[in-house]
Amino acid sequence: MKTVRSMILVSNDPESNVRGSEKIFGAFQQQLREYGLTEEVSLSMVSDLGYSYASPLVLIYPEAVVYGPIKAEDVPYIVEEHLYKGRIVEEKRAPAHELSGKVAWLSARKGTLPAQNRVVLKNVGIIDPESIDDYIANDGYQALGIALEKTPDEVISIIKNSGLQGRGGAGFPTGIKWGFVNKTYGDKKFVICNADESEPGTFKDRVVLEGDPHAILEAMSIAAYAVGANEGYIYIRGEYQLAIERVEIAIKQAEEYGLLGENIFGSDFSFKIHVHVGAGAYICGEETALIESIEGKRGEPRSRPPYPTTNGLWGKPTLVNNVETLANIPAIIRNGADWYRTLGTPSSPGTKVFTVLGNVNVTGLIEVPMGITLREVVSIYAKGMKSGSFKLAQTGGSSGSIIPASLQDTPMDFESYKRAGVSLGSGALLICNDEVCIVDLAKVLLNFFRVESCGKCTPCRIGTKRAFDILTGISQGEGTLEDLDELLSLNKEMLELSNCGLGQTAGTPLRDMLNYFRAEVEAHIRLGVCPTGVCPMSAS
Numbered sequence: 338m339k340t341v342r343s344m345i346l347v348s349n350d351p352e353s354n355v356r357g358s359e360k361i362f363g364a365f366q367q368q369l370r371e372y373g374l375t376e377e378v379s380l381s382m383v384s385d386l387g388y389s390y391a392s393p394l395v396l397i398y399p400e401a402v403v404y405g406p407i408k409a410e411d412v413p414y415i416v417e418e419h420l421y422k423g424r425i426v427e428e429k430r431a432p433a434h435e436l437s438g439k440v441a442w443l444s445a446r447k448g449t450l451p452a453q454n455r456v457v458l459k460n461v462g463i464i465d466p467e468s469i470d471d472y473i474a475n476d477g478y479q480a481l482g483i484a485l486e487k488t489p490d491e492v493i494s495i496i497k498n499s500g501l502q503g504r505g506g507a508g509f510p511t512g513i514k515w516g517f518v519n520k521t522y523g524d525k526k527f528v529i530c531n532a533d534e535s536e537p538g539t540f541k542d543r544v545v546l547e548g549d550p551h552a553i554l555e556a557m558s559i560a561a562y563a564v565g566a567n568e569g570y571i572y573i574r575g576e577y578q579l580a581i582e583r584v585e586i587a588i589k590q591a592e593e594y595g596l597l598g599e600n601i602f603g604s605d606f607s608f609k610i611h612v613h614v615g616a617g618a619y620i621c622g623e624e625t626a627l628i629e630s631i632e633g634k635r636g637e638p639r640s641r642p643p644y645p646t647t648n649g650l651w652g653k654p655t656l657v658n659n660v661e662t663l664a665n666i667p668a669i670i671r672n673g674a675d676w677y678r679t680l681g682t683p684s685s686p687g688t689k690v691f692t693v694l695g696n697v698n699v700t701g702l703i704e705v706p707m708g709i710t711l712r713e714v715v716s717i718y719a720k721g722m723k724s725g726s727f728k729l730a731q732t733g734g735s736s737g738s739i740i741p742a743s744l745q746d747t748p749m750d751f752e753s754y755k756r757a758g759v760s761l762g763s764g765a766l767l768i769c770n771d772e773v774c775i776v777d778l779a780k781v782l783l784n785f786f787r788v789e790s791c792g793k794c795t796p797c798r799i800g801t802k803r804a805f806d807i808l809t810g811i812s813q814g815e816g817t818l819e820d821l822d823e824l825l826s827l828n829k830e831m832l833e834l835s836n837c838g839l840g841q842t843a844g845t846p847l848r849d850m851l852n853y854f855r856a857e858v859e860a861h862i863r864l865g866v867c868p869t870g871v872c873p874m875s876a877s
């Protein structure tokens with residue numbers, strides 16, 4: 338294993354490429370050779386540094402200094418001053434505010450979000466994701482070694498005691514799910530990592546897979562050991578080309594190091610991981626549709642029960658966990674359940690990664706303790722509204738809730754949100770100002786469900802279309818007050834009669850719209866105006 342004293346990361350996003358990041362990388366290679374620093378300083382290109390107009394960026398650890406925009410001609414001076422003489426080149430530092438405007442979690446390095454408190458994004462943007470050595474040098478595969486010295490039941494107890502809940506949207510207790518699969522009799526079991534991530538606006542799982550793929554392999558191996566599986570799948574959406582590439586590289590490296598495959602760490606435990614590439618259907622993120630898709634069938638949800646924990650892939654007991662859920666596992670095993678409970682709230686321990694989007698000054702990924710409030714997210718991390726005032730936030734992609742200003746101070750954890758009658762969803766936080774029309778927003782969301790419904794069951798197939806048509810009518814000045822009753826009964830029918838979570842949650846925007854913004858909707862009907870001037874009727 339290579340021990341390095343400094344790490345250089347050069348940004349490798351399309352914008353940086355156009356501005357010469359390859360040349361900068363080459364210049365660093367040459368300078369490190371000339372100064373005899375190749376053994377002490379690692380050099381990588383990473384795509385996760387963000388699209389700043391300060392790009393191409395160069396990030397140097399352990400000081401976490403960000404330089405940018407950098408040209409190849411600047412490199413000799415940076416190597417001489419920073420890496421050879423140990424002096425930071427102040428005049429080449431990237432302006433703080435430009436950076437924080439693009440990558441919220443990167444600005445965490447400067448104090449807003451302490452890096453040491455990150456669990457899921459601990460290594461993202463810090464290690465070279467294509468180097469297993471970098472991962473190992475940052476505690477990688479330690480947790481797998483620790484787990485293999487315990488019994489599967491002991492590993493499951495740690496996860497249960499940690500209080501970790503699934504981050505794929507439903508918040509189901511992870512340790513309990515592991516226990517179900519462990520207790521189901523079967524000579525063949527599977528572990529699946531759900532990396533389909535098709536919720537609009539959510540890209541947290543992509544960043545983990547691109548930035549720290551070994552963490553997911555390690556977590557899946559621990560899960561497989563705990564539940565008694567010897568084969569696993571990572572189901573990655575086809576659009577995530579870089580994530581697919583990096584996961585495949587990581588699997589190959591782990592196999593070469595004996596950390597995946599036969600007799601891991603010389604134990605009796607063997608585990609193989611396959612990558613399955615999805616074809617872009619939102620419904621394939623639903624775990625039973627995902628399983629059908631791996632089996633080579635049309636991606637349609639199964640009727641449940643039975644659940645995947647007993648009858649999953651090819652009818653065998655199967656554990657399905659989300660990427661972010663799994664990314665918590667190595668840290669929990671390394672540091673213990675009590676440590677994990679020091680983060681977040683008593684009922685929802687740990688951190689949550691949110692994709693912050695919309696009318697705010699800073700958009701991007703943040704990893705924050707569970708229990709933070711929306712007001713804090715908007716004012717501290719998103720640096721306030723870009724224009725207008727806060728009207729609502731839509732959580733968790735399309736299947737989340739619409740959170741009005743009156744719930745801005747409700748702690749964002751599974752329990753508190755449930756008590757307030759809303760849901761945390763999977764991690765997107767779309768922040769909308771007072772120029773957003775509630776009817777228009779609901780129409781966009783219902784259109785998404787209408788298009789993505791697999792059509793297997795009637796309440797969802799017909800209900801989403803009918804709701805979309807009614808909302809379109811309201812937005813064109815053709816709505817009636819009876820339409821509002823029909824929207825509420827459509828929500829009830831879809832919730833109670835649909836086969837899967839898509840149909841069951843498709844009516845949530847209708848419910849929230851009428852719960853919190855009824856007057857605005859009625860203005861479209863009674864007064865024939867769209868108060869925000871967005872709907873087509875405003876033009877007439």
Ligand SMILES: Cc1cc2nc3c(=O)[nH]c(=O)nc-3n(C[C@H](O)[C@H](O)[C@H](O)COP(=O)(O)O)c2cc1C
Binds near residue numbers: 532535662838
């Ligand atoms: C329509 C629909 C789409 C879903 N998409 C995803 C997804 O992209 N990623 C994911 O992890 N879970 C998704 N889920 C939830 C999964 O069915 C499942 O609950 C989750 O993968 C379990 O992992 P967890 O316990 O770690 O959260 C979706 C559910 C529904 C109903």
Ligand code: SF4
Binds near residue numbers: 620789790793838
């Ligand atoms: S609820 Fe919708 S997406 Fe789910 S099975 Fe029925 S039609 Fe398909």
